[in-house]
Each structure stands twice: as structure tokens, then as C-alpha cells.
Amino acid sequence: MSKGDHIKPIIQVALDLLETDRAIQIAKESLEGGADWIEVGTPLIKSEGMDAIRELRKNFPDRIIIADMKIADTGSMEVEMGAKAGADIVVVLASADNSTILEAIRAGKKYGVKIMADLISCNDPVARSIELEKLGVDYINVHAGIDQQMEGHDSLAIMKKVVEQVSIPVAVAGGLDASSCSEAVASGAKIVIVGGSIVRSSNVTASAKAIRKSVDSPSSAPVLKSSPADEIRKILEDVSTSNISDAMHRKGAMQDIFSMMPGKKMIGTAVTVQTFKGDWAKAVEAIDEAKEGDVIVIYNGSRHVAPWGGLATLSCLNKGIAGVVVDGAVRDIDEIRKIGLPVFATCNVPNAGEPKGFGEINSEIVCGNQSVSPGDYIIGDDNGVVVIPKERAYEIARRAKEVEKTEQRLFEEIRRGSTLSEVMKLKKWEKH
Numbered sequence: 192m193s194k195g196d197h198i199k200p201i202i203q204v205a206l207d208l209l210e211t212d213r214a215i216q217i218a219k220e221s222l223e224g225g226a227d228w229i230e231v232g233t234p235l236i237k238s239e240g241m242d243a244i245r246e247l248r249k250n251f252p253d254r255i256i257i258a259d260m261k262i263a264d265t266g267s268m269e270v271e272m273g274a275k276a277g278a279d280i281v282v283v284l285a286s287a288d289n290s291t292i293l294e295a296i297r298a299g300k301k302y303g304v305k306i307m308a309d310l311i312s313c314n315d316p317v318a319r320s321i322e323l324e325k326l327g328v329d330y331i332n333v334h335a336g337i338d339q340q341m342e343g344h345d346s347l348a349i350m351k352k353v354v355e356q357v358s359i360p361v362a363v364a365g366g367l368d369a370s371s372c373s374e375a376v377a378s379g380a381k382i383v384i385v386g387g388s389i390v391r392s393s394n395v396t397a398s399a400k401a402i403r404k405s406v407d408s409p410s411s412a413p414v415l416k417s418s419p420a421d422e423i424r425k426i427l428e429d430v431s432t433s434n435i436s437d438a439m440h441r442k443g444a445m446q447d448i449f450s451m452m453p454g455k456k457m458i459g460t461a462v463t464v465q466t467f468k469g470d471w472a473k474a475v476e477a478i479d480e481a482k483e484g485d486v487i488v489i490y491n492g493s494r495h496v497a498p499w500g501g502l503a504t505l506s507c508l509n510k511g512i513a514g515v516v517v518d519g520a521v522r523d524i525d526e527i528r529k530i531g532l533p534v535f536a537t538c539n540v541p542n543a544g545e546p547k548g549f550g551e552i553n554s555e556i557v558c559g560n561q562s563v564s565p566g567d568y569i570i571g572d573d574n575g576v577v578v579i580p581k582e583r584a585y586e587i588a589r590r591a592k593e594v595e596k597t598e599q600r601l602f603e604e605i606r607r608g609s610t611l612s613e614v615m616k617l618k619k620w621e622k623h
């Protein structure tokens with residue numbers, strides 16, 4: 192039997208990293224957990240070039256190595272590069288022109304490597320799979336890319352159609368975890384390609400083991416999906432406002448708004464209130480308009496007169512409101528702390544304002560220098576408060592989760608005795 196012939200389903204670990212040394216260590220831990228094939232991920236190839244493939248080949252002489260080059264042109268030249276660096280399988284984009292695919296296949300035959308076609312972003316993946324098989328590719332990868340996953344795409348439904356139409360082995364990729372891998376194998380996938388769920392885990396070996404176990408006793412029971420709102424909420428419970436800020440490229444964080452209830456996290460959807468210096472009527476009326484799980488977000492603009500205090504906070508608790516944010520001052524901090532509701536504000540003062548009744552409830556406002564519309568997601572913790580526009584809530588929650596996973600892995604590597612700059616090769620990545 193050659194090193195490519197597997198009877199069991201194949202787990203291909205996708206090393207989507209930027210540094211070869213980390214990739215080698217993570218590959219080692221993945222293989223200990225039961226992964227089979229090693230993919231030199233596209234980001235790694237772009238970061239370190241063909242040398243990443245050479246190094247992985249040197250370290251893992253007996254393993255199948257896939258060069259995820261996502262070839263779009265010059266099929267022959269790039270397959271030759273991958274082959275000469277030590278790859279067994281080279282990846283070409285399924286959306287590349289047939290001339291590129293054919294040249295890749297010809298070069299593959301010449302240099303003894305197989306060709307995998309990646310269906311990422313293909314308009315008609317099933318029809319293209321049939322064409323690719325006729326053209327002569329060796330494997331097809333049904334793939335929802337990382338950015339597509341963040342918007343809720345997944346690859347399993349298309350993969351199930353593709354396996355019915357082609358007889359070459361079908362791989363599947365796109366945010367797979369143990370349960371989706373199991374479903375994929377039960378539905379006909381021969382290769383499961385797993386990146387984030389293994390390589391960004393703080394315990395790579397345990398995560399690979401869990402996937403090994405799931406693909407070796409696959410279940411066709413579809414993974415039960417929760418509603419987008421439930422999924423968003425569940426993810427937001429796991430991540431910090433720092434993770435969310437990173438996911439939003441530093442957009443979304445309110446300025447000069449601080450927690451009055453250290454240690455309390457707040458997640459909810461905005462009911463907005465525009466008021467004017469110390470006028471507390473609209474702020475308090477908003478409590479009756481808000482529903483369970485909402486966050487009342489108030490622009491007031493005074494550091495010296497408070498539109499919010501203990502009585503309003505207790506009223507919120509009675510209605511199941513998730514918390515309050517005030518661009519301005521609050522008072523009765525001792526009472527607020529006893530009540531225990533998360534309250535965020537610019538500062539605290541003893542002075543109350545007046546219920547004059549100017550302003551509006553549920554118009555677009557600016558709070559902490561951020562635009563907030565009714566229904567936007569508001570998350571607060573000890574780092575501060577961030578706003579996620581409702582239209583991007585699912586995507587940003589998913590991206591924040593990826594940030595959190597990446598950090599968990601970095602924590603693990605630092606715990607092993609390294610430093611942040613060593614792990615991240617900071618000097619190499621300084622801007623030139």
C-alpha cells in the first residue's frame with residue numbers, strides 16, 4: 192500500500208498559520224491526536240514560501256503533504272514548484288480556467304504529484320465537479336472559505352450533492368468540527384479538512400483526537416443548528432469586548448464609558464434614548480418601552496447632572512433589562528451595586544437632573560462617539576462597551592470567536608515558556 196492509500200476516512204489538518212516553526216509543532220500535536228495528512232495552508236505558503244513545504248517534508252518524511260497553493264494561473268509552473276518542494280498533492284482553484292487545470296494535471300503527472308481542485312467560490316460547484324473529474328483532477332474539495340463561514344455559509348449540503356455526481360474522492364472543508372466531520376464522512380466525504388478547530392485549539396492533540404473519534408464512527412444525524420439569534424448570543428457570552436473590537440478592526444468601542452459594576456458582563460440589543468443635559472424623563476420612560484434582554488443606551492452629555500440612578504436601575508431589574516449605558520453621569524452607585532445590574536457610564540456624581548421630557552426614544556443616536564441604532568448589539572465588560580451593528584451581528588460574533596480561539600492558542604504557547612513577541616515573530620512583521 193502506498194502512503195496515499197487510506198481505508199479509514201482521512202483527516203487533513205490545515206496549517207493556516209504564518210510561521211513554519213509553529214506549524215511544525217502543531218502538525219506534530221495533530222498527528223499525535225490522529226490526523227493523517229498535513230496541509231501547508233495558503234497563509235503559511237504566502238508567509239514563508241515554498242520553504243514551508245520543504246521544512247514540513249523534512250520533519251514528516253512519511254506523511255502525505257498537501258500544498259494549498261490555490262493555483263489560479265501558470266498551472267504547470269506552480270505545480271512544479273510545489274512538487275519540487277516536497278508536496279504529494281497540490282491544490283488548484285476549481286474556478287481557474289480549464290487551460291490552467293489541464294497544465295496543472297500534466298505537470299502533476301510529470302512530477303508525480305496529485306491534483307486537488309478547490310471549489311471555493313465556484314458558481315455551480317456540482318456542474319464544475321463533473322467537469323473537473325473529466326479533466327482529470329484526482330480530488331475535489333468542497334470548500335466554504337473562512338470569510339464565507341463568517342457569513343453563515345457551510346459546505347456540507349453541496350458536498351452531499353457532489354459525492355453523488357463524481358467517483359473521485361471528495362474532500363470537504365470549511366469550519367468543520369467533530370460533529371460536522373462525522374456528518375460529512377457519513378454522507379460520503381473521504382477526506383475532512385480541518386483548520387481552526389484543530390490548529391487554534393489550546394489543546395491541539397485533544398481536538399484532533401475528538402475529530403478522529405467522530406470520523407471513525409460517523410453519524411449521519413445532521414448537526415442541529417440553533418437560530419442565528421441564539422448562536423450570536425451564545426458566542427457573545429464566550430468572547431470579550433476586546434475580541435469583538437479586534438474582529439471589527441478597532442471600530443465599535445465606545446469612548447470614555449466605564450463599568451460601574453466591575454465583573455459584570457452585559458449583552459443585549461439596544462433601545463436608544465436621546466436626552467439633553469440632566470433631563471431624565473425619556474431615559475426613564477424607555478424602561479417601559481424596553482423588553483427583556485434589551486440594553487438601554489442613553490446619550491445625555493452632562494458630567495455634572497445624572498439622568499440615571501438607583502430607582503431607575505431597580506425598575507430595569509424588574510423588567511429583565513440586560514443593562515444600561517449612559518454617555519453622561521449616573522448617581523446612586525452604592526444602590527446600583529446592590530441591585531447588581533450592569534451599568535456603564537462616563538462618570539458618577541450625586542446631582543439629579545429634572546424630568547423635562549425633551550428628546551426621543553429609539554432614534555439613531557451617538558453614544559461614546561459611536562452610532563447606535565435600535566436593535567444593535569451592545570456588549571459591555573470590564574474593558575468597556577462595544578456596539579455591533581445588527582446587520583453584521585452574526586458575522587462579527589463569528590469573527591470575534593476566531594480571535595478568541597487564536598488567543599487561546601497563543602496563551603498556551605506562551606505558557607510553555609515563550610514570549611508574545613517570540614511566538615508572533617514581532618520583529619519580522621514590523622511595518623517596512
Ligand SMILES: O=C([C@H](O)CO)[C@H](O)[C@H](O)COP(=O)(O)O
Binds near residue numbers: 207334386
Ligand atoms: O483553505 C482554507 C482557507 O481558505 C484558508 O487558506 C482552510 O485551510 C480551510 O478552510 C480549513 O480551515 P477551517 O475552515 O478553519 O477549518
